[in-house]
Amino acid sequence: GQVFQLGTKYSEKLEATFQDEDGTSKPMIMGCYGIGVTRTVAAVIEQHHDEKGIVWPESVAPFHIHLLSLGTHMPEIVEACDNLAESLAEAGFEVLYDDRDERPGGKFKDADLMGIPWQVSIGKKSLEKGVCEITRRSSGERSEVSIEEAIPFLKDRSNFQ
Structure with missing residues (x-):
């Protein structure tokens, strides 16, 4: 899988905010997460095979x-x-x-x-x-x-x- 820490780079541009416990508006801290289909298939095959295939x-x-x-x-x-x-x-x-x-x-x-x-x-x-x-x-x-x-x-x- 992959993880990218985006910080506030995009949330500031999009004005995507939240209110903290003090009621202050702050930009969201963003992340991007993914898993590749091909990696998933390879993992399945690695766990589910025998001498024939x-x-x-x-x-x-x-x-x-x-x-x-x-x-x-x-x-x-x-x-x-x-x-x-x-x-x-x-x-x-x-x-x-x-x-x-x-x-x-x-x-x-x-x-x-x-x-x-x-x-x-x-x-x-x-x-x-x-x-x-x-x-x-x-x-x-x-x-x-x-x-x-x-x-x-x-x-x-x-x-x-």
Whole structure:
């Protein structure tokens, strides 16, 4: 943070005064105080990380959900992820949607590095079962949840809403 003692430089020019206990009018003694957003973010990251990367607290995370499409070459996976991304957004979640044409291992590694509180993934095997995999970044706890139940599952377990 920053603190600047301004004294009476500006209060005299602005005629900003107060009355002391004797009733005498005196100029206010001013100060300017601030904290930089970037410093705050750096402090949060310093306190909330592990060997894999950032672990954003839900209260300050840049997104709520990191949605991973694990099969961008398969139209049915793309459609399921697109639909889930839209439903999550309509339910009020901020979604980071990873639809890059990358290997699943790379996507999971990137997701851990970025540290969004919840990771939701859909791949070939999970789609065949009608489920998505939901992982809490802070604990690594994983759950297979039907795609239709993903939103209620996340609402029950997150502090976003």
